[in-house]
Amino acid sequence: MAEARVAARWAGAGYYALLALFLYMPIFLLIVFSFNDSVILAFPLKGFTLEWYHELLQAEELLASIKNSLLVGFLASAVSLALGTLAAIAIMRFRFRGRDTFLSFASLPLVIPYVVLGVALLILFSALGIDLYLWTVAIGHVVINVPYVMLIVAARLAGFQANLEEAAMDLGATYWVTLTKVTLPLSAPALVAAFLSSFTTSFDEFTLAFFLAGTQNTLPVYLYSQLRFPSRLPLAVSLAAVVMVVSILILLLSEWLRRIGAGASKTKGIK
Amino acid sequence: MNAESSVRLVNVTKQFPVPEKGQADVRAVEDISLDIREGEFFTLLGPSGCGKTTTLRLIAGFETPDSGMVIIGGQVANELAPYQRPVNTVFQNYALFPHLTVEQNVAFGLKVKRIPVPEQEQRVNEALELVQMGAYGRRRPSQLSGGQQQRVALARALVNRPAVLLLDEPLGALDLRLRKDMQYELKRLQVEVGITFIYVTHDQEEALTMSDRIAVMNQGEVLQIGSPSEIYDQPVDRFVASFIGDTNLLNAQVVSVKNGHVRLQMGGGEVELPRNGREVTAGQGVTVAIRPEKLRILRSDGKPKRGIQLHGQIRETIFAGPDTRHLVNLENGERLVVLIRSKDVAGKQHFEPGDAVEVSCDSSGPRLLLQ
């Protein structure tokens, strides 16, 4: 019996290693190519170079698109965080009529293909005669991020007892003081995690940005335009390596905060 | 009793890796030997973390011993997986399959053993009737109360006609009233089906009520095995004496030893007790255990009496239903609890705090224990 268990464990570990290889290999490949001294992204490798990284610093359009993406990311995440947190507090702390309806409604953006949402917003802005610009992209990102923020923060609120808040109010705190001095500080790790998660989603989101950016470029939109020109690919690939490292760092940070946020108790689903 | 042995543990030891900090739960068992007879209601009793559940899991096959032998029905079972052993378990939290109905839960064991369907149905119905759950076959476990889930868990185990039924604190999650009912119910079932029950509990009252024999465990070791009355009246050490029922434990010193008796300095006086076969020498410190209901209180009159006699003062009286607890301070500062039947308290046995009294009992009451 014990032997069978050991065998199962080794088989599992082997499979895990294979799957990890499958998942990491393409990324590893991009990093290798980013140092390859050739315009053509193919084997055999031609030699080591830092040229692409050097060029990266001078590609103005690219840098502009990164700036745009950062702008959209911050704007969309800040707004999503505020709206999602309000929604989370409302659904976790109050039993109101239509609570379940609201929850289902607010979760709907999670199950809508982005192409449908992008097209619908495009039609809306055009019907209202609003010119497409970065902030229209940000609105699209707010819509998809609010449910995530709501769920992350709600999970944290479920993790600590409502009676902490009741205790605060019992001690004479007004509702507003309780909210700002008790509820929000206790949710702080979840708030940071929700912000980072929104930011990275927004930063990498392509479909909505494609439909809603107008003449502006966000980074994914710029990358998409470059993918058609083989000569630009090495640049894109070296950019990929940089973006990859940065986003992994950010997401590891947010994952770490989420774990602190969820605390020792397990994150509960919201029913 | 000359019955066959049903389950034997021979010098079984099981260690666990050092637990993470914060969970200092000592669950290991150390050199345990048990001989459980066919058809017996056998209880493993001890505080949480004493190793009783680990012992049960060793019998069920969820753990394998580091050393020693687990013998079930005469066969060494060390290497057998749980599904190969002729035992079934009733789990602490019932462990009913939430995705199956009551009937499907009960039929599970028969299904995996490829019992023909008509026989399955018949046995499932019988088992559900046995635990009075015949009307609930199509429900899901989540639609049942704790007590009902408990019965289903029993039926699910019994339907397989195991040689031994293992029960891991099965009544732990029920409220007091239901617990009492289920105690009688379990005992009735055990007599009715006639198979060996091995029952784990930390509740000494439960153990005394239901068991044929009890093994008292602490810190991974078996301290005493015996019938409920043996365990209650003749505890082997301080732990057993204090874990089972209420006990007064008094420090004493051996004055002299002669034949079957020892003379002790205790509670400010001298008493003589049977030695109970214990090896003691003059000057040695020992413990004397006395059950509160075996003590009597008399007003001090200065006359010596037969048996044991200690002097003290009433400190407090606490009404507790049929009995009234009297706390007595002895002359040397030690404290005794004495139970007096409440109906006697109104009359001659009425004491007020501050009254000088003598506490006495006959010499069969106290029990000499080593320190």
Add this chain to the structure above:
Amino acid sequence: MFLLSPPALTLLVFFFVPLVIMASYTVREGTFGVASRTFSLDSFRTLTENPGFLRLLKDSMVLSLQTSFFAILLAYPVAYFLVFHAGKRRMSLLTLLIVPAWTSYLLRILAWKLILGSNGVLNYTLLNLGWIDEGVPIFLYSRTAVLITLVYVWVPFAALPIFSSLERIQRHLLEAASDLGAKPWESFLRVTLPLSFPGILAAFFFVSIPTVGEWVTPTLVGGVDGIMYGNLIQDQFSRALNWPMGALLSMVLLVIVLVAVMVFNRFVNITEVGAYG
């Protein structure tokens, strides 16, 4: 409900209202450019008279089902291993599998283009191993390339809900199964698998919904064969400029997804589908 009104209002104006307006666009006359205000059923006529649209819709749904199926098939064993055999390191090992998914989506697709192309890494490797004689684009610009790439993209996300549903199974239940005589394989089929079904279903939605509307991957690695329904929608807005047609195609997709979600909502909590983002 002053807390609720800002998020509710935002979602109303920028989520619900756009979908309603889009629905109204389906019955307008298509012009080259932004839709006119004339009522017309042209789009519906085009859709019903042109079997190509519905065939592509069917193909996309099949591809999305295939993607979900293979992603779950690849992810299940790894989630199972992590939960039951990896001990305390399981969360870290799981995070390690998710890390690649945190890199740019477009660039992960690009990587597969580099692997599958005729000068690609796969061909190069096979040539050097002597398994093939000349470089042929084995997979690139085909439906298979789209499938491989999408499965690659979604495997980590399929693993998450399955992992968490397996984690929620009480160990006592598996012990009970074994205690009742079930061999390990039977325990798995009769207890573990049914109890992890909500996770499988969540993974299914988590993967199939974004893939059914996918158009970027087909554009980059699909070629002519690999065109999907999402491309059709995108095309109406960027090249064909027939907005009413695009609105109708979007509505059809939306209705299909919503019906599927509603049917299965009985078995799975949609808030859980999103709880892993």
